[in-house]
Amino acid sequence: MIFNWQYLGDSKQSVRKFLQQRGMSRTLLKKIKFYGGQLQVAKMPVTVKTMLRPGQTLTVKLPPEPAQAPLTPSGTPLQILWEDAHFLIIDKPAQVASLPAHAHPLDSMAQRVLGYYQRQGYTNQVIHLVTRLDRGTSGVMLFAKHAFAHTLLAQQLQTGRLKKNYLAIVRGHLASQHNRLTWPIKRAPHSFIKRTTAVGGRTALTEYWQVSQLPTATLVRIHLHTGRTHQIRVHFATIGHPLLGDQLYAGPKVGGLSRPALHCAQLKFYHPFLKRTLTINSPLPTDLQQLLRFETK
Known part of the structure; x- marks a missing residue:
């Protein structure tokens, strides 16, 4: 570069x-x-x-980037929302991990991106994941194409200039149409995966706005001011309104939904090379659209 x-x-x-x-x-x-x-x-x-x-x-x-740990490329195609020489922004489907893990070693989003880079013949095939999503969460994900771009966006993550906005469907009716949830979050006792709110946890701030009230649920728009693991899911479970389909945090099964009703709908950041702000949107996926129709019947 x-x-x-x-x-x-x-x-x-x-x-x-x-x-x-x-x-x-x-x-x-x-x-x-x-x-x-x-x-x-x-x-x-x-x-x-x-x-x-x-x-x-x-x-x-810039110097050539050293090869990273071996990663098996995936041939699954990507839904690309934006691409240039510096960034690749994709629409992640639900039930695909951001990175390979012991339970899901193949076909993660990182492996799909690597497969895409190889098919395109890009010189630099190092994967720089800037924003990750839980396996069950759908929506906008951002990859940098080189280390300098990754550094610049990591700085924006730290300062809050890079903004992620979500849509979620939560159980019941909220007491406030707008609120800020501030409970600190830590790992739950005796669990490697689950998180909980507790004194001594890491600072977390989730802000939400009610979009529409359904018969037994509420559609909310959420802005994350911090990025803790499972932050949205934990905070809404804490106030007694877990996400629909989120079985890990006692969210109710409804409408055949097999994952938490959570979607990263918008990513907004300053593009340091184009010198302008980019706003990238992802439409609500089919399963959540169907859930909304199910809830309004």
């Missing part, structure tokens, strides 16, 4: 400071120096100590 950036300052500035202002980490600068990357001005090699003059263009060639 090669970038060309023009320096538009009024006075000289070091290459190091110029690149750090663009989000390049010290670790990546070291990799550029020692592992095959390049820094050039007017086709001449420079170092991070070189002082850029106004109007000069710095060319940055």
Whole structure:
């Protein structure tokens, strides 16, 4: 991956400071120096100590990324919502894991993306998963195509600039049309998978708005301010309104639904290379549309 950036300052500035202002980490600068990357001005090699003059263009060639642990590619096609040289955004179906695990070693979303990269003949086939979803959750997932893009989006995750909004169908009728759920979350005793709210857990903040009230359930829009494991599912179970179909947290079986009624409907982030905000939407999948029709009968 090669970038060309023009320096538009009024006075000289070091290459190091110029690149750090663009989000390049010290670790990546070291990799550029020692592992095959390049820094050039007017086709001449420079170092991070070189002082850029106004109007000069710095060319940055990222080093090749080392091969990651072996991953078996999948031939299952992807539903692509957005793609460019830096990011791949896909629509994840329910019941597919984000990453391979002992219980689900094959056909994860990461393996589907690898298979897609191979079929496309992309030079860099390292998988950079920026946002993951639980196996039973459907919706928007974001992959970066190189380490620098991953770093920049990880920073947006930490600062809250990258925003994920969900739709969920929960049991019963909520007392408030809008609320913020703030219970800390930790691993449940004697369980590797299940989480619970408890003193001493990690800070968690879930904000929701009621979209529509159904006869025995409620459709809600949710914004995650933090990203704890099972956060939405745990918080709604805690207030007595578990997600429909979420058997792990006592959600009721209804309408033949075989997974939690949870969908990542929107992803919003600042594209650091296009220099504009992207908003990517995913329509409600068929099983949840059918559930809504079932609930309104």
